Amino acid sequence: xxxxxxxxxxxxxxxxxxxxxxxxxxxxxxxxxxxxxxxxxxxxxxxxxxxxxxxxxxxxxxxxxxxxxxxxxxxxxxxxxxxxxxxxxxxxxxxxxxxxxxxxxxxxxxxxxxxxxxxx
Amino acid sequence: xxxxxxxxxxxxxxxxxxxxxxxxxxxxxxxxxxxxxxxxxxxxxxxxxxxxxxxxxxxxxxxxxxxxxxxxxxxxxxxxxxxxxxxxxxxxxxxxxxxxxxxxxxxxxxxxxxxxxxxx
Numbered sequence: 596x597x598x599x600x601x602x603x604x605x606x607x608x609x610x611x612x613x614x615x616x617x618x619x620x621x622x623x624x625x626x627x628x629x630x631x632x633x634x635x636x637x638x639x640x641x642x643x644x645x646x647x648x649x650x651x652x653x654x655x656x657x658x659x660x661x662x663x664x665x666x667x668x669x670x671x672x673x674x675x676x677x678x679x680x681x682x683x684x685x686x687x688x689x690x691x692x693x694x695x696x697x698x699x700x701x702x703x704x705x706x707x708x709x710x711x712x713x714x715x
Numbered sequence: 716x717x718x719x720x721x722x723x724x725x726x727x728x729x730x731x732x733x734x735x736x737x738x739x740x741x742x743x744x745x746x747x748x749x750x751x752x753x754x755x756x757x758x759x760x761x762x763x764x765x766x767x768x769x770x771x772x773x774x775x776x777x778x779x780x781x782x783x784x785x786x787x788x789x790x791x792x793x794x795x796x797x798x799x800x801x802x803x804x805x806x807x808x809x810x811x812x813x814x815x816x817x818x819x820x821x822x823x824x825x826x827x828x829x830x831x832x833x834x835x
Contacts, residue, residue, distance in 0.1 A: 597824045614734055614743060621741030623734060626797045638821065671826070672816040673809050677746045679817040689793050696792040697799040701758065704717045706791070 600634040604676040610646060611678055615688060618667040618681040624688035625696040627654070629678065634669075641666045643680055662686035687713050720754040724796040730766060731798055735808060738787040738801040744808035745816040747774070749798065754789075761786045763800055782806040807833050 605611050610628040617624055627645040629637065633653060636644040643664035647654040657663030665683040672679070689696040691712060698710035725731050730748040737744055747765040749757065753773060756764040763784035767774040777783030785803040792799070809816040811832060818830035 598821050598826055612732055612746065614746060616743055623736055623743065623799050626732065626734060626792065638824075669821045670817040670829075671819040671821070672746065673811055673813075673818070674816070677816075679743050691793055693793075696794070696797075697790040698793070699791040701718050701789045701791070704758075706718055709790075 598638075600631040600638075602675065603631070603634065603671065603678075604674065605631065606676075608648075610648070611676060613643075613645065613678040613680055615643065615664060615680050615682050615684070617684055619683070622695055623697060624682070624684055624694065627656075634678070637666055637680070638669065643682055656688075657685060660686070660690075662688065664688070718758075720751040720758075722795065723751070723754065723791065723798075724794065725751065726796075728768075730768070731796060733763075733765065733798040733800050735763065735784060735800050735802050735804070737804055739803070742815055743817060744802070744804055744814065754798070757786055757800070758789065763802055776808075777805060780806070780810075782808065784808070 603611055609630045613629045614626050615624045630646045633644045633646045643656045643666055645654040663685045667681040670679040687694050693710045693712050700707050700709045723731055729750050732746055733749045734746050735744045750766045753764045753766045763776045763786055765774040783805045787801040790799040807814050813830045813832050820827050820829045
């Protein structure tokens with residue numbers, strides 16, 4: 596039976612969180628949101644496509660920056676209300692030009708930057 | 716300067732998504748939600764504590780199942796609206812007794828179970 600994006604559970608805004616994980620080394624790179632159409636587009640095109648809550652528009656990752664995400668595999672959690680997308684990330688996933696958005700760690704009660712922006 | 720959980724960005728329900736990643740092998744195990752108090756409790760106790768949206772109560776992971784999550788490190792994303800918790804997972808993170816909640820993959824357009832429940 597083929598997969599239907601409508602079978603997932605979306606929040607009141609029609610969105611589902613999608614965690615992007617580097618398929619090569621397992622690093623968690625970012626979390627963003629998809630609606631059912633974004634899920635379908637991601638699967639159809641193989642290019643990870645989110646829904647931008649601020650712009651209220653599809654967000655084909657890397658369309659302007661060139662920092663694309665190629666879908667390797669999409670996974671669904673037990674409650675069907677969260678997605679894990681394994682990807683091949685070109686360049687940096689974060690808009691700060693860092694490889695991952697999770698570049699701040701809490702160590703000894705303080706925030707520590709653990710990742711520098713990549714060279715342009 | 717010490718970290719203040721109130722400095723994070725929470726949604727309208729006062730919650731922030733927290734992605735739990737196995738600190739040992741990098742597997743993404745689950746995603747659940749925390750409020751500011753759950754963030755503080757997790758940091759104070761070293762035991763990952765979520766906020767259960769269904770029960771509207773603190774959810775000290777593993778308190779009843781024994782499948783605890785020991786905090787190794789908490790990380791914050793660039794928008795301060797998502798957390799990554801690196802953990803030591805005892806047993807299975809998923810209520811289905813699978814190691815990870817993300818045990819369903821989409822392959823060739825169909826859902827495939829890629830992980831079996833663990834032996835009890």
